[in-house]
Structures are given as structure tokens and as C-alpha cells.
Amino acid sequence: MGARILVVDDEKEFALALSERLALRGYQVNSCFSGGDAVEAVRGEEYDVVILDVAMPGMDGIETMREIKKWQPLLEVILLSGRATVETAIEGLRRGAFDYMKKPCETDELLMKINDAHARKAGHEEKIRQARVREGLPSS
């Protein structure tokens, strides 16, 4: 089963096209166009990777990441930045983003990062599962 991906960007045309391309590659994809909607989506459904624009009106990417990680701490976030400088991306990495990319991003590079992010999340989940087994705890 392909990774469950949420694409979040206020550039609607961009988010929809990217989502469709990912879906054609076998991922399960949803998209939304604001930080607030992303938080709602993550509250209602489980995701593996969130592709998140940094600069959005209202709740920006960094704040959105903080909020969605409250609901699903293990999900991985790949930040997309339209800025030429990397200060915001570095700030995002410090706060727990898996990686960042500058727009426009090469498809192959993005796919590689998505797969790496998914693998890391699966690895964390496996470690948690094994720890529960060792401690005799029920799986969540």
C-alpha cells in the first residue's frame, strides 16, 4: 500500500496537480489549501507524510506543522518553500520537519524524499510496536 499523503498549499492549482500526479503513482493522496484545513484533515484521518507549503495566509507552514504533530506525532513533514533563502526551512527542520524543498521541485527528488519519510515513519512505528511487545503492552 502506498504512503498516505496530505498535500497542503494555498496555491490550489499547484496542490491539485501535484496530488493527482502522486495518486497516479499509487499513493493515497488528499489535498487542502490552508493550515487550518490541514489540522482538521489530520484530526480526522491518519497520514504518513504531509507535504506542506511554508508561506500560507493565516496559519503558516511552521505553525501548521506544530499543530498537526500534536495529533499525529509520528507523521513526517516535507516543507515546500518559495523563498530563495533557507532560513525558514532551517527553522522548520529544527522544529521537526523531515526535509524541505524549494519550489518548483523535481519530481524524482520529491518522490525519493516521500519514500524516505514514509520509511522513517514505518521504522518508528516498528520500534514502538517492538517496545510494546517487549513490555507486554497492548498495541495501540
Place this chain on the structure above:
Amino acid sequence: MSDRLAVIAENGLQFFGKVSASLSHEIRNVLATLYENAGLLEDLVLMAEKGRPLDPNRIKDLAGRLKAQVRRGKEIAENMNRFAHSAEEPVASVNLNELLGLVTSLAQRMATMRGVTLRTENPGGTGAVRADPFLLENLIWVCLDLGTRASLQEKTLTVVLDAAEAGARIRFRGFEGVHALRQDESSVRKLGGLARAAGVFLAIEEESKEIILSIPRDADGR
């Protein structure tokens, strides 16, 4: 150093940098959208080659999306070009209607990011004056920056151009109150310096809750 050059050194470069950064961000968004839609078209064609039916309406729709982004990019490039050329002449004949349209367009992204709607009103006239176009743009930008950070009625900042024989007035309306604006000392000082250098009269009106720029017909501030 002349008053104009001192003001440009202090504010103009920062203004130029902010506008350039905002426009380059917009261009990246256009390119990213073009890239993904072109990629989607390529994906669909590759799948058609492998036997999946290709709906002509889908291709038509994608072509329309690509063209819309090209038009958006063209508009950004035209604004960049007009903005860059405006710094060439210290004094020129200025069509305030056009200049206001350009600056509000350049400030659109800043306003959107702050959740503010920018509205322009022109009751009539082009507002033809002789002035320093770049300083005027900088002055209007600072008003929009201050205005979109302020507390606004219905989150809308309205910019009104009143053209008259003796010159023109640009009014920034929609503030809940102007007291807080005055407290932003750094912006008010910046506005004052820019207005003086541009030969423009600046007023922050308590009663009508407006920032008003009065631009004489010959606003050569040098």
C-alpha cells in the same frame, strides 16, 4: 547627499528588496504550478501510450490551466518591469491611477498573507502630477504595509484616489482607529521622511480615521 538619495538609501533599498523578494516568490509559485501541470500532462500521455484512454477534455482543461499560469507570470513580469523602470527618473509625469494600480498589485501578496483585502476606488480622473515615481511608490507601499498590519473594519483596506486640478489625494481608509498607527513610531517617522522627500503632504486624521497623502500637481520634493 541629497534628501532624495538619503531617503532612498534608508528606505528605498529595503522597499526594492521587499518587492523583489515578494515577486520572486510569486514567480516560483507560477513555475511550480506550470511544472506540476506539465508533468501531469506528461503522465497522462505516458499512460495513454500504455493503453489507458485519454480524455480530450482533460487535455483541453490542462492546456487552459497552463495558459492561465503563463498569463499570471506575464502580469508579474510586466509589473516587475514597470517597477524597475520607475526608479530611473527622479521627476517624471506620473499617472497616479496607474501608479496606484501598480503598487497595490505589488502589495497584493503582503495583504493576502495578512488576511487583508485591498480595494481601490477612483471616483474619477487619472491624477496626473509631476513627481518622483519611485519615492511615491515607496510612500504608498509604507502606507499599505502599515495599513495591512493595523486593525481594520471587515479586514479591508480601501485606497481612494481623488484627483483634482491642483493635484490629487490618496486616502487609506477602513481603520478601526488611527491612534495605534501613530504609536508605530518607526513607520510614522519613515512615512514623514518619505513624504518630505517626495514633496507630498501627509496627514493621519483622527476624525475620519484615514491616512491622507496630498500630492501637489508639481510635487518635486528636491
